[in-house]
Amino acid sequence: MRITLCVLLAGLSACTSMVPRKDIPYPLSNRESGDPVKVVSIPLPIIASSPNEGVTSGALTAFLIHDKQDEINTLLAPQVNYNPNFGTTATLYGAFYPTPELFWEFNLSKSTKVNDDVEVRFRDTTFFNNKLELNGFAFYSTDGSARFFGFQSSSPKEGETNYADQEFGFNVSAGYKIGKFYQLVFGERLKGVNVMRGAIPSLPFIRDRYTPNDVPGIDGFTAHAQRLAFVYSTLNSPHMPTFGGYAKVSVENSLKVLGSTADYRHYEVETKGFVPLDDARYVTAFRLAYNQTLGSSVPFLERSILGGETTLRGYGRNRFIDNSYFLLNLEERIRLFRWEVFGVTADWEMAPFVDLGSVMKSLAEFKSGSFEFNPGLGVRAVVRPNLIGRVDVGWGNDGPAVFVGLGYPF
Missing domain, CATH: 2.40.160.50 (membrane protein fhac: a member of the omp85/tpsb transporter family)
Known part of the structure; x- marks a missing residue:
C-alpha cells in the first residue's frame, strides 16, 4: 500500500518506503535484498539540450531500490518528455546490479514522431x-x-x-x-x-x-x-x-x-x-x-x-x-x-x-x-x-x- 501511495505522489514529493520483499518480484529485488526492502522514489524535472535533438523538457521518477548494505542495486525510471521535433516521448529505463559480478539494463522508449x-x-x-x-x-x-x-x-x-x-x-x-x-x-x-x-x-x-x-x-x-x-x-x-x-x-x-x-x-x-x-x-x-x-x-x-x-x-x-x-x-x-x-x-x-x-x-x-x-x-x-x-x-x-x-x- 505504501509503495502504491509513493507512485501516486511521486510527481509531488519524494518518499521512502519499506516494502515486504515478497511484494517486489525479481529482478527488482534479489537474494541481496533485505526484508523489508528500502525503496526511495525521487521525482525530477527533465531539461536537456543537445546539438542534434534540440531542447527536451519533461519529468521522471527514479525508484531506487536498496540491498542489505543500504546500497542501490536497482534503478527503475519511468519518464515522459516533450521535444518539438519528436513530440511526446514515454520511456521506461531499468538498471539492475544483483551482485558486483552481474549487471543488466533495459530501455524502452516511444515517441509520437x-x-x-x-x-x-x-x-x-x-x-x-x-x-x-x-x-x-x-x-x-x-x-x-x-x-x-x-x-x-x-x-x-x-x-x-x-x-x-x-x-x-x-x-x-x-x-x-x-x-x-x-x-x-x-x-x-x-x-x-x-x-x-x-x-x-x-x-x-x-x-x-x-x-x-x-x-x-x-x-x-x-x-x-x-x-x-x-x-x-x-x-x-x-x-x-x-x-x-x-x-x-x-x-x-x-x-x-x-x-x-x-x-x-x-x-x-x-x-x-x-x-x-x-x-x-x-x-x-x-x-x-x-x-x-x-x-x-x-x-x-x-x-x-x-x-x-x-x-x-x-x-x-x-x-x-x-x-x-x-x-x-x-x-x-x-x-x-x-x-x-x-x-x-x-x-x-x-x-x-x-x-x-x-x-x-x-x-x-x-x-x-x-x-x-x-x-x-x-x-x-x-x-x-x-x-x-x-x-x-x-x-x-x-x-x-x-x-x-x-x-x-x-
Missing part, C-alpha cells in the same frame, strides 16, 4: 571462477535527429543534412582473464541500418544532397563483423574507476560472404588512466585513442566517427566522419561535497575537461591544424557503487553543446 528505442544489455563475470566475462547488447532504435555533414575534418556546417537512423541487431563478446591484469576478448556484431526521412524539416534530407556513390550506405546497409581484442587493466572499478590504467588493442573484420554489405576492417588502440589525489577527492582522468577503417565502399556509419557525449563534447553525435581518427580526452574530476538526499548518499563532482580530436584518411595525413579543441565543464552526481548522472557542456566551432546522461564519458 519518428523516434523509438528498445535496448537490452548485460554483463556477467560469474563463470569459471570469475575468469570468463560475457557481454551482450540487443537493440532496435530509430533516431530522427541524425546528421551528416560530409567526410573529412573540414566538413562544413553548411553541408549539414538530416535523416532517421534506424538500427537493429546485437553485439556479444566473451573475455577470458589471463593472469591478474590481462584479458583476451572475442566478439560478434550484427547490425542492420535503414536510412529514412528524419524529423528536422528545416534541414535537407541526406539523399537529396548526396548519392550512394558519394556516400556508401545512405540507402541502407548490413554489418556483420567479428572482433578480437587484447586488454590490459589495473582499474579498481569497471564502472567508477578512481585509480589504475587501461589499454586495449583490437581488430574487427567485416566480410561480404558472412552477410555484410562490404569488406572492411577496423583497427583500434585505446589507453586510459586515472590518477587520484587527496584520497580520490581529485582524480585526473585521460584517454588516448586511435581508430582506422580500411576497405572499399565502407558504409558511412561504419567508418571512424567523432562527435557526441563520449568523444568530442563540443559537437553533436557523428559530426566528423572519415577513415581514421585520433582522440585525446582529459578531465579533472573534483569531488565538491558529499550530500545525503532522501536517504541516498551522493558525491557531487565538478569536471573541467578538454577534448582534442580529428578525423583523417590515414595517420600519414595527420595535420595538427585539423584538430578540434573542445573545452568544457561537467557536473556529476555519483551514487556508489553503480550510478552516475552527469551534465557536460562543451564548446566547439559550431557553438556550445549540452549533454545529459548516465555514466562517465570514459
Whole structure:
C-alpha cells in the first residue's frame, strides 16, 4: 500500500518506503535484498539540450531500490518528455546490479514522431571462477535527429543534412582473464541500418544532397563483423574507476560472404588512466585513442566517427566522419561535497575537461591544424557503487553543446 501511495505522489514529493520483499518480484529485488526492502522514489524535472535533438523538457521518477548494505542495486525510471521535433516521448529505463559480478539494463522508449528505442544489455563475470566475462547488447532504435555533414575534418556546417537512423541487431563478446591484469576478448556484431526521412524539416534530407556513390550506405546497409581484442587493466572499478590504467588493442573484420554489405576492417588502440589525489577527492582522468577503417565502399556509419557525449563534447553525435581518427580526452574530476538526499548518499563532482580530436584518411595525413579543441565543464552526481548522472557542456566551432546522461564519458 505504501509503495502504491509513493507512485501516486511521486510527481509531488519524494518518499521512502519499506516494502515486504515478497511484494517486489525479481529482478527488482534479489537474494541481496533485505526484508523489508528500502525503496526511495525521487521525482525530477527533465531539461536537456543537445546539438542534434534540440531542447527536451519533461519529468521522471527514479525508484531506487536498496540491498542489505543500504546500497542501490536497482534503478527503475519511468519518464515522459516533450521535444518539438519528436513530440511526446514515454520511456521506461531499468538498471539492475544483483551482485558486483552481474549487471543488466533495459530501455524502452516511444515517441509520437519518428523516434523509438528498445535496448537490452548485460554483463556477467560469474563463470569459471570469475575468469570468463560475457557481454551482450540487443537493440532496435530509430533516431530522427541524425546528421551528416560530409567526410573529412573540414566538413562544413553548411553541408549539414538530416535523416532517421534506424538500427537493429546485437553485439556479444566473451573475455577470458589471463593472469591478474590481462584479458583476451572475442566478439560478434550484427547490425542492420535503414536510412529514412528524419524529423528536422528545416534541414535537407541526406539523399537529396548526396548519392550512394558519394556516400556508401545512405540507402541502407548490413554489418556483420567479428572482433578480437587484447586488454590490459589495473582499474579498481569497471564502472567508477578512481585509480589504475587501461589499454586495449583490437581488430574487427567485416566480410561480404558472412552477410555484410562490404569488406572492411577496423583497427583500434585505446589507453586510459586515472590518477587520484587527496584520497580520490581529485582524480585526473585521460584517454588516448586511435581508430582506422580500411576497405572499399565502407558504409558511412561504419567508418571512424567523432562527435557526441563520449568523444568530442563540443559537437553533436557523428559530426566528423572519415577513415581514421585520433582522440585525446582529459578531465579533472573534483569531488565538491558529499550530500545525503532522501536517504541516498551522493558525491557531487565538478569536471573541467578538454577534448582534442580529428578525423583523417590515414595517420600519414595527420595535420595538427585539423584538430578540434573542445573545452568544457561537467557536473556529476555519483551514487556508489553503480550510478552516475552527469551534465557536460562543451564548446566547439559550431557553438556550445549540452549533454545529459548516465555514466562517465570514459
